[in-house]
Amino acid sequence: xxxxxxxxxxxxxMAVVAVFKDPGxxxxxxxxxxxxxxxxxxxxxxxxxxxxxxxxxEAAKALGLPTxxxxxxxxxxxxxxxxxxxxxxxxxxxxxxEAGLAFLGFGAQPPTPSWGLMISEGQQYLASGKWWWSIxxxxxxxxxxxxxxxxxxxxxxxxxVRMKR
Numbered sequence: 224x225x226x227x228x229x230x231x232x233x234x235x236x237m238a239v240v241a242v243f244k245d246p247g248x249x250x251x252x253x254x255x256x257x258x259x260x261x262x263x264x265x266x267x268x269x270x271x272x273x274x275x276x277x278x279x280x281e282a283a284k285a286l287g288l289p290t291x292x293x294x295x296x297x298x299x300x301x302x303x304x305x306x307x308x309x310x311x312x313x314x315x316x317x318x319x320x321e322a323g324l325a326f327l328g329f330g331a332q333p334p335t336p337s338w339g340l341m342i343s344e345g346q347q348y349l350a351s352g353k354w355w356w357s358i359x360x361x362x363x364x365x366x367x368x369x370x371x372x373x374x375x376x377x378x379x380x381x382x383x384v385r386m387k388r
Contacts (some may be wrong), residue, residue, distance in 0.1 A: 280297060304383070
């Protein structure tokens with residue numbers, strides 16, 4: 224995980240897309256999926272390390288529950304809230320990565336619609352006064368990323384047990 228995490232995300236995704244030699248949405252999604260799991264795995268590991276020391280896990284061990292039942296019945300459900308929040312907050316970044324790749328020509332190819340591709344194609348019309356070709360897709364990206372961030376923030380507030388005290 225640390226080796227993958229050491230590289231810049233966008234450059235690593237671009238390298239993976241370049242290896243497949245077929246820039247398209249499926250290739251971009253596979254490349255993002257191959258790399259973005261690292262953040263979720265780190266959050267899940269940190270939660271497992273923290274939860275294994277909790278009293279309810281010790282009580283389950285004292286009752287003689289098997290390890291798999293403790294993992295899947297006690298620790299995993301308790302660890303899912305931060306993972307859900309991290310996944311929701313990460314969606315904004317993934318949308319930005321996809322739009323950036325499409326803008327640079329590594330993502331969706333015409334006639335497939337993509338906000339990054341729309342911004343790239345609208346760039347030539349900026350000088351002629353047709354600014355909306357690029358501005359409206361950019362605003363759509365901004366509002367979508369903002370919505371996912373607000374959703375993640377709301378989920379963090381709703382699912383964080385420390386906030387409820």
